[in-house]
Amino acid sequence: MNKYCSIDNCENPLYGHGYCFYHYKMYKVKPIKVQPYKISKFSHKREVQAKEYIKQITVSNALPNQRCFFCDKIVYGTISNHHLEGREDDKLLDTSLLVPTHNTCHLDFHQKSVHILCKNLWWEGFLQRLKEKSEKEYEKVLYKFNKK
Numbered sequence: 001m002n003k004y005c006s007i008d009n010c011e012n013p014l015y016g017h018g019y020c021f022y023h024y025k026m027y028k029v030k031p032i033k034v035q036p037y038k039i040s041k042f043s044h045k046r047e048v049q050a051k052e053y054i055k056q057i058t059v060s061n062a063l064p065n066q067r068c069f070f071c072d073k074i075v076y077g078t079i080s081n082h083h084l085e086g087r088e089d090d091k092l093l094d095t096s097l098l099v100p101t102h103n104t105c106h107l108d109f110h111q112k113s114v115h116i117l118c119k120n121l122w123w124e125g126f127l128q129r130l131k132e133k134s135e136k137e138y139e140k141v142l143y144k145f146n147k148k
Contacts, residue, residue, distance in 0.1 A: 069099035071122040080106040084134045
């Protein structure tokens, strides 16, 4: 292998890309930069669903006198929405499983253990509303409660 510059009559040692240091700088040979491929957070289908979901939420949140699904008090100000059976697949757009909540009640439900939640005054009423709305989620909550 040739260890000299690829330019005719140049006896300088090889520096990079087949050129000596002088010719490398002279021709301004730059290494090829590969642009990193950015993986999108959502699929195209999910992005379309998200846009539709935002429209649904703005319409449903504009309704007056909505009651919190957890504590059954009227929600004033910002409404936090709880998806009873999750948001996977097409459940994101299923408004029958979407309920308005206070943000604090919603966070408590997701972050605190069931044994702490059952001491709240709204727990029994919540279980009744949950059983009427989604038998599947009702069974999950009872399973969590009995498991610990």
